[in-house]
Amino acid sequence: MDRDIILEVKNLNFSFTTYAGEVKAVRGVDFFLRRGEVLGIIGESGSGKSVTAKSITRINPMPPGKFKEGKIFFDGQDITNYTKKQMEKIRAKKIRMIFQDPMTSLNPTMKIGEQIAEGILKAGNISKNEAKERVIEILNNVGFSNPKLRYKEYPHEYSGGMKQRAMIALAMSVNPEILIADEPTTALDVTTQAQILKLIKNMQRAYNTSVIMITHDLGVVANIADRVIIMYAGKILETGMVKDIFFEPCHPYTWGLLQSIPLKNSNKEEPLKAIKGSPPDLFSPPLGCPFAPRCRYTMKVCIKCFPYKRKITKDHYFYCWLYHEKAPKIEDIKEIRSFITNNV
Amino acid sequence: MDKIKLTEDLFVYESIKEEAEKISRPSLTYWQDAFRRFKANKVVMGAFILLLIMVVLAIFVPIFSRYNYYQQDFNCINKWPSWEHFFGTDDLGRDLFVRCWEGARVSLFIGIMAAFINGGLGIIYGGLSGFLGGTIDMIMMRVVEIIISIPQLLWIILLMLIMKPGIWPIIIAISATGWVQTARIFRGQVLQIRETEFVMASKIFRASNLWIIYKHLLPNAISPILINLTFVIPGAIFAEAFLSYIGLGLPLPMASWGNLAAGGASVIFIYPYQLFFPALLISITMLSFNIIGDGLRDAFDPKFRI
Amino acid sequence: MFKGNMLEVEDLKKYFNVGYKKTLKAVDGVSFKVKSGETLGIVGESGCGKSTLGRTIVGIYELTSGKIIFKDENINYSNKKDKAKIGNKIQMIFQDPYASLNPRMIVGDIIAEGWDINKKYRGNERKKKIVEMLELVGLNEEHINRFPHEFSGGQRQRIGIGRALSMNPELIICDEPISSLDVSIQAQIMNLLLKLQKQFGFTYIFISHDLRIVKYISDNVIVIYLGNVMEYAENQVIYDYPLHPYTKVLFSAIPIPNPDIEKSKKTILLEGDIPSPINPKPGCKFASRCPLVQDICTKIEPELKERKPGHFVACHIL
Numbered sequence: 010m011d012r013d014i015i016l017e018v019k020n021l022n023f024s025f026t027t028y029a030g031e032v033k034a035v036r037g038v039d040f041f042l043r044r045g046e047v048l049g050i051i052g053e054s055g056s057g058k059s060v061t062a063k064s065i066t067r068i069n070p071m072p073p074g075k076f077k078e079g080k081i082f083f084d085g086q087d088i089t090n091y092t093k094k095q096m097e098k099i100r101a102k103k104i105r106m107i108f109q110d111p112m113t114s115l116n117p118t119m120k121i122g123e124q125i126a127e128g129i130l131k132a133g134n135i136s137k138n139e140a141k142e143r144v145i146e147i148l149n150n151v152g153f154s155n156p157k158l159r160y161k162e163y164p165h166e167y168s169g170g171m172k173q174r175a176m177i178a179l180a181m182s183v184n185p186e187i188l189i190a191d192e193p194t195t196a197l198d199v200t201t202q203a204q205i206l207k208l209i210k211n212m213q214r215a216y217n218t219s220v221i222m223i224t225h226d227l228g229v230v231a232n233i234a235d236r237v238i239i240m241y242a243g244k245i246l247e248t249g250m251v252k253d254i255f256f257e258p259c260h261p262y263t264w265g266l267l268q269s270i271p272l273k274n275s276n277k278e279e280p281l282k283a284i285k286g287s288p289p290d291l292f293s294p295p296l297g298c299p300f301a302p303r304c305r306y307t308m309k310v311c312i313k314c315f316p317y318k319r320k321i322t323k324d325h326y327f328y329c330w331l332y333h334e335k336a337p338k339i340e341d342i343k344e345i346r347s348f349i350t351n352n353v
Numbered sequence: 354m355d356k357i358k359l360t361e362d363l364f365v366y367e368s369i370k371e372e373a374e375k376i377s378r379p380s381l382t383y384w385q386d387a388f389r390r391f392k393a394n395k396v397v398m399g400a401f402i403l404l405l406i407m408v409v410l411a412i413f414v415p416i417f418s419r420y421n422y423y424q425q426d427f428n429c430i431n432k433w434p435s436w437e438h439f440f441g442t443d444d445l446g447r448d449l450f451v452r453c454w455e456g457a458r459v460s461l462f463i464g465i466m467a468a469f470i471n472g473g474l475g476i477i478y479g480g481l482s483g484f485l486g487g488t489i490d491m492i493m494m495r496v497v498e499i500i501i502s503i504p505q506l507l508w509i510i511l512l513m514l515i516m517k518p519g520i521w522p523i524i525i526a527i528s529a530t531g532w533v534q535t536a537r538i539f540r541g542q543v544l545q546i547r548e549t550e551f552v553m554a555s556k557i558f559r560a561s562n563l564w565i566i567y568k569h570l571l572p573n574a575i576s577p578i579l580i581n582l583t584f585v586i587p588g589a590i591f592a593e594a595f596l597s598y599i600g601l602g603l604p605l606p607m608a609s610w611g612n613l614a615a616g617g618a619s620v621i622f623i624y625p626y627q628l629f630f631p632a633l634l635i636s637i638t639m640l641s642f643n644i645i646g647d648g649l650r651d652a653f654d655p656k657f658r659i
Numbered sequence: 660m661f662k663g664n665m666l667e668v669e670d671l672k673k674y675f676n677v678g679y680k681k682t683l684k685a686v687d688g689v690s691f692k693v694k695s696g697e698t699l700g701i702v703g704e705s706g707c708g709k710s711t712l713g714r715t716i717v718g719i720y721e722l723t724s725g726k727i728i729f730k731d732e733n734i735n736y737s738n739k740k741d742k743a744k745i746g747n748k749i750q751m752i753f754q755d756p757y758a759s760l761n762p763r764m765i766v767g768d769i770i771a772e773g774w775d776i777n778k779k780y781r782g783n784e785r786k787k788k789i790v791e792m793l794e795l796v797g798l799n800e801e802h803i804n805r806f807p808h809e810f811s812g813g814q815r816q817r818i819g820i821g822r823a824l825s826m827n828p829e830l831i832i833c834d835e836p837i838s839s840l841d842v843s844i845q846a847q848i849m850n851l852l853l854k855l856q857k858q859f860g861f862t863y864i865f866i867s868h869d870l871r872i873v874k875y876i877s878d879n880v881i882v883i884y885l886g887n888v889m890e891y892a893e894n895q896v897i898y899d900y901p902l903h904p905y906t907k908v909l910f911s912a913i914p915i916p917n918p919d920i921e922k923s924k925k926t927i928l929l930e931g932d933i934p935s936p937i938n939p940k941p942g943c944k945f946a947s948r949c950p951l952v953q954d955i956c957t958k959i960e961p962e963l964k965e966r967k968p969g970h971f972v973a974c975h976i977l
Contacts, residue, residue: 053841054812168932169705198704198933199868203912203926225842228914231921251918269846270916271875276894277698277853281875283846287811310363335364382806383763550759551769553719554822557751558773559742568772572763 015186015219016042016065021079023057023064026072032291034060036243038079042187047213047220049234049251051227051266055288056240058223062189066104067096084186102132105180109192111172114179115164121175122148122160125182132183144182150215151178151208170201174208181212188213189221194229206233227266231255236324239263242289242299244315249325257346259319260327261304264345298328306331306339387576390652397648400641407638411457420448422455423606431624440630443616447606453630456608460590461638463524463609467589468582470528475535476578482536483543484566494540497533505530509592513601520603523596527589538581542574576653583646587639594635610635661730665695665830665862666716671725673708673715683937685711687886687944688725690963693830693879698856698863700877700894702870702909706933708886709866710754713832716864717751718742729830747773747826754835756815760807766793766818767803773826788825796821796851813844820851824859832864837872849876870913874898882906885936885944888963892970902972905945943975951976 023035035057042048052058063069065081080089088099100106108114116124125147126140135143141160148156151174164172173193180188190209194202210233213220222233230237231251238248239262247260258264265284286303295301301311308330316328330336392398415422426446434441440449482493500508512526546552552569560568590610596602597611598618605612610631617628673686685708693699703709714720716727718736727734729749735741753759760769767789774780780788790800796817807815816836823831833852837845849872856863867873873880880897882890882905890903901907908927915921929948934940943949946956953976961973 053843170932199870199912200704200908200929201932202914204928206914207926207928226914227842227916228921231916231918232914234918255916255918266842267916269843271849271871277876280850280853281846283850284843285847287813287844288841307367308364309367310359312367313363330364333359333364335359335361337364337366550753550755551761553714554751554753554759554819555772555776556719557717557749558747558776558826560772560776564776568764569761573761 013043014041015044015084017082018061018065019080019082021061021064021081022077023060023069023079024075024077026075030292033294034243034291035064036294038240038243038245040238040245040248042219042221043236044186044219045213045217046235047210047222047233049230049237050221050223050240051225051230051237052223052240053225053288055242055291057243058240059191061240062106062191062221062223065189066100066106067091068100068106101128102183103185104187104189105183105185106189106191107173107176107180107193109195111169111176112164114176115172117164120161120163121167122162125175125179128179129182144178147178147182148175150212151175151181152204170197170204173197173201173205177205177208177212181216181218184216185218187219187221189223191223192225193222195224195226202229209233227255227270239266242294243291244299245328246300247327247329249321249327253321253325257321257325259321259325259332260300260329261306261331262300263327265303268345298330308336387649387652391648394648394651397644400644400648403637404641404645407457407634407641408461411454411461414454415451415458418448418451418454420451422447422452422608424448431620431627433624434626441624441626443627444620449613449627449630452608452613453610453634456610456613456631457634459520459603459607459609460593460611460635463520463527463593464586464589466524467527467531468585470524471531471535471585472578472582474528474532476539478532479536479539479541480543480566480570483540484547484562484570486544490540497536500530500533503530506592506595509596510599510601513596518601518604523593523603524589527592531585531588535578535581535585538577539574542577543570546570546573576649580646580649580653583642583649587642590635590638661695661829663695663731664692664728665697665730666693666864667726667728668692668716669726669728671712671715671727672723673711673720674723677937681937684886684939685936686715687936687939689881689883689886689888691881691888691891693862693864695829695862696856696860697878698865698876700873700880701864701866701883702868702873702880703883704868704909704933706885706936707883708936709883710834712883713751713834713864713866717749717832718745719751747777748828749830749832750823750826750828752816752819752823752831752833752836755839756812756819757807757839759819760815762807765804765806766798766810769807769818770821770825772822777826792821792825795824795855797847811844812840813847816840816848817851820848820855824855828861830862830864832866834866835868836865838867838869845872852876870910882909885933885939887944887960888971888973889945890970890972891963896967896970900970902966902970902977903974904949904951904976908950943973 018038018040021035021038025032025034038061050058060069064076080087082088083099083103091099115121122141122144125144129135129140129143130137145156145160148159153159153174164175167175194205197205206229209220212218224230234251236250237254239246239254239260241262247254247258247263254263258267268282269284271281284303289295289299289302297312297314298316301307304311310330316330318326318328319332320326331339424447429438429442429446431444432438432442438448438450440453443449478493482490508530509526512529513522516522516526546569552565555565555569593602593609594611594614597609597615602611602615603609613631614628614635617631621628669690671686671689675683675685677683689712691699701709701712711720715722721737729745734745770789770792771785774785774788789803793799793802798814798817807818810818837848840848853876855861865873865876874894877894880892880894881888882903884905890897890901890906897906898910901910908929911927927950931948934947940957942957942959943961946952949956955975961975963971963973966972966977
């Protein structure tokens with residue numbers, strides 16, 4: 010095993026049982042996370058990105074969730090079958106999560122400083138006073154100008170952006186190895202988002218944390234990620250270093266995503282290149298490629314069978330039949346790519 | 354994963370004829386969906402069936418029984434339960450089985466009527482208060498608070514002291530102050546729904562207030578009211594029983610669960626069956642309504658609907 | 660087709676009373692003009708009052724002071740005659756596709772609500788019209804008897820658009836119509852809105868916090884902060900040559916989907932958070948966070964002045 014890799018997920022399959030049947034939220038997902046890197050997971054609603062992240066720390070409600078198959082390796086250890094207690098320890102110190110809504114992590118009835126201190130005390134052997142000092146230090150690091158005062162305040166006294174910072178402080182206070190951020194800036198204003206993204210980057214550099222950033226915003230990914238995974242309907246369609254994805258995308262879904270953003274100099278005279286249709290129903294996910302109903306280049310084989318993996322480099326690979334030797338040549342691949350790169 | 358043979362003919366373009374906007378699942382109204390969830394809960398369905406059985410017995414036993422509820426027979430005083438008299442007889446030789454089910458008619462009638470009036474008054478009052486808002490709402494709510502400050506049982510007793518005993522006086526006494534709870538719930542719903550965007554859209558179409566109430570407020574606010582009313586019924590049955598215990602209930606020879614239980618309580622150590630059966634029926638009914646109320650609450654509140 | 664200014668707003672103010680001596684100044688003096696057939700983009704962050712502005716223009720909220728002039732005629736929504744004159748010519752498309760449709764009404768009734776309230780069509784004709792409207796927005800006849808919860812976000816938004824179009828409006832206020840939708844669906848809805856504008860000549864007021872989308876669709880753009888207009892110019896001009904410090908900060912904060920640009924750009928970061936619109940301090944609203952703030956900014960509110968032809972800015976510094 011590559012010592013560089015801190016997290017590895019193999020063939021993750023996760024479903025939810027509902028009154029109408031089984032919802033196959035994640036269907037065979039493989040990926041890894043290197044030490045110190047920022048991995049971006051892009052996906053729209055129903056792609057399974059949140060469920061995947063929550064499966065790592067096992068915080069999906071089970072039932073109705075069901076971990077059907079797969080293995081998760083953290084720092085070389087197989088944590089798939091860890092007991093509840095063992096997972097609690099991991100969530101306390103090693104793998105931390107932050108969410109879109111900071112109130113999922115913050116207790117409204119406790120002072121912010123005390124909450125963070127509680128986490129630090131749980132994770133290690135230090136005295137109460139030392140914990141308090143650490144909290145003030147980290148409140149300072151996340152950008153609060155008066156950390157001693159902020160320590161004594163309650164969440165409702167904080168604004169939205171401040172709560173987000175507090176959540177980041179809470180997550181980073183124990184110096185975790187992995188930080189999983191599930192759409193942390195989606196609900197924030199653009200200016201606040203810029204602040205928070207910068208903060209996450211700074212924290213990541215300072216503590217050498219590995220970060221998984223889940224989002225649907227391609228701009229956020231371009232800003233913060235080193236490597237990118239693109240998920241759709243419970244499967245990974247393409248993954249690569251951030252430059253690969255933005256400048257040499259291979260999968261038609263990736264093209265679709267990049268093309269549907271208004272370009273630098275476009276105006277309303279030219280319609281946006283929208284992807285037709287909607288994401289599929291996960292009750293009966295198709296056998297073949299889930300993107301087939303919406304793809305411009307669908308072939309018979311796409312409907313029958315999910316594509317084999319195709320590698321461009323060690324880090325850049327995707328799942329698509331278009332590049333198979335038997336497939337017809339796509340005339341405009343180069344055109345599409347240059348159109349994207351010149352206009353983004 | 355099955356490996357298929359990758360033949361040339363597979364690599365041919367084929368657009369999927371499937372409609373992009375097709376909906377495959379069957380259409381379920383809100384009520385159908387809630388009912389489906391309700392049905393799935395076995396305990397709740399059990400309680401529901403139990404209640405149905407009780408209603409059926411209440412309707413048919415007094416019709417088909419060979420005894421009347423007021424028929425006295427001095428040869429069979431205070432007899433224990435037997436094949437002749439399933440629930441035994443009381444101190445005037447009246448068959449307790451038929452009296453219990455006659456009492457069921459009365460108690461259930463009181464409960465359901467109280468719920469109707471309670472619901473009607475509550476919806477109108479709470480709806481007006483919430484919809485009109487402002488000072489009117491403030492005044493109306495202060496009135497409600499004053500009413501609530503006195504315990505409902507006390508109100509009921511006071512009203513019964515003024516009125517002559519009878520079914521309708523009891524119903525009136527129970528509903529006279531019971532509606533305030535319903536009013537508060539409905540007002541809360543109205544306030545919430547008033548601010549939704551679909552009501553705003555209606556206002557942009559210059560909809561009248563009546564339109565908004567009828568089309569938007571009522572259909573969306575009704576479920577908490579229904580749940581509340583299923584809890585009103587057992588409350589009313591209990592209140593009637595309580596009134597009988599303190600002598601303000603229905604006069605004999607009328608039968609109600611309340612006065613049957615009160616009568617049985619006075620001879621509990623000698624003829625315990627005379628209290629046991631009415632008390633059992635009251636308990637089963639109250640429990641069933643409470644379970645159904647909980648079931649309705651779960652059915653109307655989908656937590657994990659995909 | 661009406662030529663001229665479809666809508667003119669003069670010094671519009673909307674205040675809310677939120678407690679003893681506490682006034683929430685959601686819209687605090689906004690003025691602009693929209694020409695018939697054009698799209699005005701209103702850009703701002705949360706709490707800036709753009710939604711309140713939209714709702715005041717359409718009559719959901721009663722304005723506190725100022726003028727709304729529709730097709731050269733002053734409208735007073737509290738006046739019945741004025742209200743009748745406007746009829747249904749100004750319509751709105753809402754942000755949340757999950758809250759803007761009554762969950763207990765079937766789609767057919769939702770689309771036909773305008774007609775039903777005004778007693779317009781009946782029976783077969785009504786059904787025909789509903790199908791027409793559904794097809795216009797990319798849905799079809801089989802959807803008439805379905806309920807909102809059976810549709811995806813994008814489809815619900817289409818239903819909302821169909822409803823807004825049903826009474827043949829002239830001015831449509833789009834209040835963040837695509838913010839709650841997936842990226843791949845946003846483009847579909849944008850295309851639909853533009854197609855309809857080309858077909859029917861609607862005038863749009865497009866409210867959003869997404870600068871890229873606003874840039875794509877607008878002819879003119881207003882930047883709002885805490886209830887005041889900070890800058891107002893033609894689309895291309897405001898994006899290429901922003902003048903107001905807030906506009907510059909706002910534009911630099913948008914993440915661009917290009918890792919080379921994004922990772923190397925120097926974003927101007929603001930300190931702190933957006934202050935409360937309750938009992939705001941005197942002077943320029945942006946003074947508390949402006950990197951170029953000076954003494955006068957905290958005392959006197961800057962007027963919206965035309966700095967270059969067609970380019971208005973409210974700032975003392977320039």
